[in-house]
Amino acid sequence: MNSGYGGSGSGNEETSNSRRGRKPTHQHSIQQIQQLEAFFKECPKPDENQRVQLSRELALQPNQIKSWFQNKRTQMKARRERADNGTLRSENERMRCENLAMKEALSNIICATCVASHLDxxxxxxxxxxxxxxxxxxxxxxxxxxxxxxxxxxxxxxxxxxxxxxxxxxxxxxxxxxxxxx
The missing domain is CATH 1.10.10 (Arc Repressor Mutant, subunit A)
Known part of the structure; x- marks a missing residue:
């Protein structure tokens, strides 16, 4: 049975590759990820020569290295934005509560003279x-x-x-x- 992917036609290949039309994914080993993470800490945006050197050391393609770094930068940016959004939300909530308290205080203003004469x-x-x-x-x-x-x-x-x-x-x-x- 020919599935159109150039395979032998066995049914197992078709079910194992559920994403038709896409390249199969490759998960990096723990050692590769550790080395990529260490290099990312030193240089989050490597140039072409650095990517080629890393690809030789880790037995990966230069475009895989490039994609990994791009994905990592995107993840880091998303984390920073989430942290910033959380900080801004809490600051916004604090200011909203302060604003409500000020509005409440303004609506209930009683001068000291009025309070004193009311009491006496x-x-x-x-x-x-x-x-x-x-x-x-x-x-x-x-x-x-x-x-x-x-x-x-x-x-x-x-x-x-x-x-x-x-x-x-x-x-x-x-x-x-x-x-x-x-």
């Missing part, structure tokens, strides 16, 4: 009362401005020098409806 409601109420009293005094001063003489000092400034107790007493006299916080 009584202090906030005292400050509010103080501001209302100061506002009432300033309004009275504005109303009385045309009546004052040029050298006269404002009531608010005088009371501020006298102390907070005097200012509260003055505010009670002028605004009997405003209550004081205790």
């Amino acid at each position: 409601v009584e202090a906030r109420q005292r400050n509010l009362l103080k501001l209302r009293m100061e506002n009432a005094l300033l309004k009275e001063e504005v109303k009385a401005c045309p009546k004052k003489s040029v050298g006269e000092e404002s009531v608010y400034l005088t009371q501020e020098r006298e102390g907070p107790g005097e200012m509260k007493a003055h505010a009670r006299e002028r605004n009997p409806g405003v209550r004081e916080a205790h």
Whole structure:
């Protein structure tokens, strides 16, 4: 039986060579691979003379040596790219998490003053009362401005020098409806 490959026609040849139309593969021996690996470490891209010398030493064809080195360089490049991709992926994940944390922090910004006044409601109420009293005094001063003489000092400034107790007493006299916080 002639299979068209120039063989004797036995059925074993046809089944053993399952890759029709391709040359049979040749696996290098462990010793050949070790020598090729050692040479690759020294020179990953040998010139023509080096390939011919290696082919003599290893009993291989120069084109086999050339193909082995080309395949080895391709494998090394793929390994480097996989390692780089892994590094870049982890860096990307780290930066993505950092970005999400920053966005979360920005969406939950609370100023220190707001937090402090929120925690101390009584202090906030005292400050509010103080501001209302100061506002009432300033309004009275504005109303009385045309009546004052040029050298006269404002009531608010005088009371501020006298102390907070005097200012509260003055505010009670002028605004009997405003209550004081205790």
